[in-house]
Amino acid sequence: MKILAAMLALLIALILLSSGIGASHLSPSALLSNNHAVAELARQVVVDIRLPRTVLAILTGASLGLAGAVLQGLLRNPLADPGIMGISSTAALGAVLAFYFGFHLIVAGGIAGGLAAVVILVVLAGRRTGTLTLLLASVALSTLAVALTSLALNLAPSPMASYEILFWLLGSVADRSWTHVYQALPLILAGWVVLATTGRGLDALALGEDVAHSLGVNLVRLRWSAVIGTAMAVGAAVSVTGAIGFIGLVVPHLMRPLVGHRSARLLPACALGGAILLLAADIGIRLVSLTVELKLGVATSLLGAPFFLIKVLRMRERE
Amino acid sequence: MSRLAWNGVSLARQGNLVLDGVSLSLAKGEMIGLIGPNGAGKTALLRLAVGFEKPDSGEVRLDDGLLSVLPAAERARRLAYLPQQPETAWPITVKQAVALGRLPHGDHDAGAVARALEAVGMSDFADRPLTRLSGGERALVLLARALAVEAGLLLLDEPTANLDPAHQLRVMEVLRRRADQGDAVVVVMHDLSLATRSCDRLAVLHRGRIAADGAPDVILDDPLLREVFSITVERGQMQGRSFLVPSRWVA
Numbered sequence: 001m002k003i004l005a006a007m008l009a010l011l012i013a014l015i016l017l018s019s020g021i022g023a024s025h026l027s028p029s030a031l032l033s034n035n036h037a038v039a040e041l042a043r044q045v046v047v048d049i050r051l052p053r054t055v056l057a058i059l060t061g062a063s064l065g066l067a068g069a070v071l072q073g074l075l076r077n078p079l080a081d082p083g084i085m086g087i088s089s090t091a092a093l094g095a096v097l098a099f100y101f102g103f104h105l106i107v108a109g110g111i112a113g114g115l116a117a118v119v120i121l122v123v124l125a126g127r128r129t130g131t132l133t134l135l136l137a138s139v140a141l142s143t144l145a146v147a148l149t150s151l152a153l154n155l156a157p158s159p160m161a162s163y164e165i166l167f168w169l170l171g172s173v174a175d176r177s178w179t180h181v182y183q184a185l186p187l188i189l190a191g192w193v194v195l196a197t198t199g200r201g202l203d204a205l206a207l208g209e210d211v212a213h214s215l216g217v218n219l220v221r222l223r224w225s226a227v228i229g230t231a232m233a234v235g236a237a238v239s240v241t242g243a244i245g246f247i248g249l250v251v252p253h254l255m256r257p258l259v260g261h262r263s264a265r266l267l268p269a270c271a272l273g274g275a276i277l278l279l280a281a282d283i284g285i286r287l288v289s290l291t292v293e294l295k296l297g298v299a300t301s302l303l304g305a306p307f308f309l310i311k312v313l314r315m316r317e318r319e
Numbered sequence: 320m321s322r323l324a325w326n327g328v329s330l331a332r333q334g335n336l337v338l339d340g341v342s343l344s345l346a347k348g349e350m351i352g353l354i355g356p357n358g359a360g361k362t363a364l365l366r367l368a369v370g371f372e373k374p375d376s377g378e379v380r381l382d383d384g385l386l387s388v389l390p391a392a393e394r395a396r397r398l399a400y401l402p403q404q405p406e407t408a409w410p411i412t413v414k415q416a417v418a419l420g421r422l423p424h425g426d427h428d429a430g431a432v433a434r435a436l437e438a439v440g441m442s443d444f445a446d447r448p449l450t451r452l453s454g455g456e457r458a459l460v461l462l463a464r465a466l467a468v469e470a471g472l473l474l475l476d477e478p479t480a481n482l483d484p485a486h487q488l489r490v491m492e493v494l495r496r497r498a499d500q501g502d503a504v505v506v507v508m509h510d511l512s513l514a515t516r517s518c519d520r521l522a523v524l525h526r527g528r529i530a531a532d533g534a535p536d537v538i539l540d541d542p543l544l545r546e547v548f549s550i551t552v553e554r555g556q557m558q559g560r561s562f563l564v565p566s567r568w569v570a
Binding site: 210216260262 | 407
């Protein structure tokens with residue numbers, strides 16, 4: 001519990017930091033300024049620009065961390081992750097298609113994409129799949145999703161539309177409004193609730209599906225809860241932030257040495273850890289002063305890909 | 320009253336009859352060795368009792384009630400199962416692995432976990448990661464996981480496979496003690512000498528049917544061994560029980 005409390009304190013500190021950093025040099029204390037114009041400007045910057053960005057980083061990071069932990073537990077595979085498995089890019093494709101065809105419920109497109117991805121993976125790779133088969137299926141799916149998104153980009157009717165599509169491809173929480181938060185929030189929360197029900201079943205799966213079944217775990221329900229929960233939380237998040245990679249892979253690996261393997265501790269720790277990591281990364285890209293702001297999805301991939309490589313190398317050594 | 324009974328169960332997979340009208344029952348305190356050549360249907364018979372599959376005909380009864388109408392959680396409290404090829408996905412500790420046996424009860428009864436570890440002589444290993452143990456030690460811990468359910472009915476699929484002789488004897492001793500204390504035990508095995516020494520009763524499965532069922536001394540006669548296992552054996556006596564050792568393969 002101490003670790004979870006410390007993580008919560010760290011997250012709160014990051015939220016305060018995040019609301020004070022941005023393109024304009026305004027601190028949240030300006031909200032209390034006696035000068036009416038300054039206070040109003042501060043309100044706009046902090047409340048309408050920085051806070052939605054902060055909230056989306058937290059929601060998306062927590063969804064990716066939680067979904068990563070659940071997918072790794074379900075597939076008993078330490079390389080499972082919504083990004084690597086192509087779930088994020090397929091959800092992004094769903095959102096892009098919804099946007100492209102002028103469908104207003106872009107969030108629904110994201111969730112449909114996420115759901116399609118997980119179902120395709122489960123069918124393509126089967127349940128008792130080895131790491132290699134699963135990764136090959138993931139590569140195929142992710143390549144297809146990115147190719148189709150690029151096709152939409154290629155055929156985009158206007159530069160404005162291409163810019164929008166590019167956003168989903170790169171992934172970012174910048175320039176998002178409260179509207180985006182409100183659109184995604186209910187489905188993200190519902191996804192978390194579904195994912196949270198998988199804990200006991202995932203614990204039992206540590207000793208294999210046969211043992212889990214003999215202990216009374218309903219494996220069919222467990223699988224569908226993981227699939228639907230991931231599709232809802234990650235799909236809804238991706239539809240407003242674009243595909244952000246590697247958080248779901250990295251966070252469970254960082255958390256297990258701290259809180260152990262039991263889901264009752266691991267799942268909340270991964271949700272908190274994902275939120276912390278993504279918010280810290282987003283603060284980081286705001287602090288690095290470049291002429292063009294680095295996109296969050298690009299930053300997490302640059303940091304996450306080497307981590308992934310190291311994990312693969314370690315697994316190869318063990319084999 | 321029988322703890323577990325298969326009444327005329329049949330099961331087909333892809334058109335092949337895996338089990339063909341098998342009837343078998345066991346009572347409290349009884350230890351049955353389920354033996355037979357590879358592919359005879361031993362694992363399938365156990366899996367029917369754990370509810371992985373439903374028989375095409377016949378029925379499985381648990382404590383005289385129909386298994387098929389029992390909720391999964393209730394079944395899990397009354398019957399513990401150890402599968403043939405156990406997996407360990409994560410380096411969880413021995414204690415955490417054994418505590419999974421408490422899942423059907425929804426508690427973390429430390430007493431039950433300690434008793435189970437004590438029963439297999441692995442109490443000193445409680446905080447070690449499961450993945451760092453030897454094959455024999457891991458088999459004992461996974462057996463303890465099944466014991467921690469405290470179901471009074473144990474179904475074990477080849478718990479001695481791939482173990483060295485010392486660990487084979489340790490596993491069979493634990494099972495024998497459980498049966499002497501009133502548990503009902505079904506153990507699938509291939510080692511005929513170990514089976515004849517440890518079990519009260521042997522049930523011989525051959526091509527999906529029960530070829531013989533009774534005391535080891537009585538049923539394992541030369542014609543049956545030749546017919547079912549295609550072997551001849553040498554026999555001996557040890558500690559008041561007879562045992563046999565396969566000697567020749569016959570066509």
